[in-house]
Amino acid sequence: MNLSSCSICQFWHSSIGKKLVVALTGLFLVMFLAGHLAGNLLIFQSSADFNEYAHMLHSMMHGWGVWIFRILMLVALALHVIATVQLTAANRSARATRYQKDATMVASRSSRMMIWSGLTVLVFFVFHILHYTVRVSPELKELADFDQNWAMTVKGFQNPLVSIFYIIAMALLCSHLSHGVASIFQTLGLRSRKTAGPITLLSKAYSLIIFVGFISIPISICFFGYGKEELQETEQMIEQAKSLGLDGILHEHRH
Amino acid sequence: MLNLTLKVWRQQNATSEGFIETYDAHDIPESASFLEMLDIVNERILNDGGEPIHFDHDCREGICGQCSLTINGIPHSKERGITACQLHMRKFKTGETIWIEPFRAKAFPLLRDLIVDRSAFDRIIGAGGYVSVRTGSAQDANNLPVAKTKADAAMDAAACIGCGACVAACKNASAMLFVSAKAAHLNLLPQGAPEKNKRVLGMVRQMDAEGFGNCTNQYECEAVCPKEISADNIARLNRDYAIAIADEAAV
Known part of the structure; x- marks a missing residue:
């Protein structure tokens, strides 16, 4: 099958086809953010509920669920990044000579820095996975090994550098979404003169909710000391358990 | 009457190097259209023995789609719903500098000055x-x-x-x-x-x-x-x- 006869190849190599891939993978990632935020906000409910939620995620479908989801996420993210990088490169080369005097009528600042906000969020994503999923820090790994996901999250955000990077990344994500969410509708052909207003509003509101929701966690932990005492208690319990050689006592409530 | 400074893209042909040339456009009537202003400037260039500024134009009433000027960075100028030929000089103030460039895109190769191949x-x-x-x-x-x-x-x-x-x-x-x-x-x-x-x-x-x-x-x-x-x-x-x-x- 050569390029001209392969429909999927043609789809991928066409401007609109590639944009449809960006929109659909973007939609998946946007929906994921809402679910991720809802789960994260359990941190304010109680450590037990948060740990229970973390356990549920890792044990659903006998542990397969989380891996199926991770693979879907990675595929969506990879397609989204590859397509947008290729589209941006094509866009740059479509105007070889720039205007000496450049001006803008209506394009928002967010829409003009999509590639940069997106790539910064990608760097953040890699850091975030190493931080809380792979857990390269031994302190966080130990808390996770004792199934103390709530304590692990609080401990992670007590580092001001981590929290500041997180907040900056969320600000860029907010900018990315404010253009991206509305763009999904246009690229999928669902925007019209009548719906343009509500779609712009939805896009801005959604990106703001995501921004405020996510940064509320590092701000309350890092700058307002949320969870400090409970984390200390948990760490003392782990120390005691380790000194008594009872690695398993903290698991008891579950098993 | 308006006294303006024009910054115009000049380019001999498709392959030569282009550059911005500065022109002094003095005594331009406010009732002139933008293209008429260029006509006045061109006449003066011709009288001085120079090469006039080449630009596309035809009907000059906004229906043919020939005029292709980017004015101060915006195609057909920042005025909404008009072509460059429908733009009038009364929209400008004396002392202003106006940048005039061709429509820029790789798919629209430049032929000469402000003329592109569409x-x-x-x-x-x-x-x-x-x-x-x-x-x-x-x-x-x-x-x-x-x-x-x-x-x-x-x-x-x-x-x-x-x-x-x-x-x-x-x-x-x-x-x-x-x-x-x-x-x-x-x-x-x-x-x-x-x-x-x-x-x-x-x-x-x-x-x-x-x-x-x-x-x-x-x-x-x-x-x-x-x-x-x-x-x-x-x-x-x-x-x-x-x-x-x-x-x-x-x-």
Whole structure:
């Protein structure tokens, strides 16, 4: 099958086809953010509920669920990044000579820095996975090994550098979404003169909710000391358990 | 009378190096159109034995789509819903500096000074922007029912004069507004509908082959369009393309 006869190849190599891939993978990632935020906000409910939620995620479908989801996420993210990088490169080369005097009528600042906000969020994503999923820090790994996901999250955000990077990344994500969410509708052909207003509003509101929701966690932990005492208690319990050689006592409530 | 400074892009031919030349445009009547102002400046250049500024123009009443000037960074100027020839000098103040550049896009190769080759648009039309069979002359009223909403949308799309300002204004030099308007005005009507999928695929593929950029939904095109073509057409083309390619692959 050569390029001209392969429909999927043609789809991928066409401007609109590639944009449809960006929109659909973007939609998946946007929906994921809402679910991720809802789960994260359990941190304010109680450590037990948060740990229970973390356990549920890792044990659903006998542990397969989380891996199926991770693979879907990675595929969506990879397609989204590859397509947008290729589209941006094509866009740059479509105007070889720039205007000496450049001006803008209506394009928002967010829409003009999509590639940069997106790539910064990608760097953040890699850091975030190493931080809380792979857990390269031994302190966080130990808390996770004792199934103390709530304590692990609080401990992670007590580092001001981590929290500041997180907040900056969320600000860029907010900018990315404010253009991206509305763009999904246009690229999928669902925007019209009548719906343009509500779609712009939805896009801005959604990106703001995501921004405020996510940064509320590092701000309350890092700058307002949320969870400090409970984390200390948990760490003392782990120390005691380790000194008594009872690695398993903290698991008891579950098993 | 206005006294202005012009910063004009001068380029001998397609291959030579271009540059910005500064001209003193003094004593310009406020009632002159923008192109008449250039005529006055050119006459003075000619009288001084110089080479006049080359620019495209024809009807000078906003219907032919020939004028192609980027004025202070915005195709056809920042005034909405007009072509450069419909712009009047009363919109400027004495002492102002005006930047005049050609419509810039790789798919619109520069020929000379402010003149660019927009034949890429003709090739896109040739790839499907027509109805293949004779559809006869105008129908009797109500002989061929067309919904009012569709007739209005088709008429609005058909207002496109193919000037290329959408490409010139787009941050990515995308031709989506032109292509979507030209596809929509036929796709929406009974005479054009049977060839809709073939038309959409043909025109989009030719658009990609010409080296235009990709739409990033910033709507600069809609803002500069002298005929105020709506970006709704772009959404419609995106939708129609998805349907057409699925139809091609599966049916």
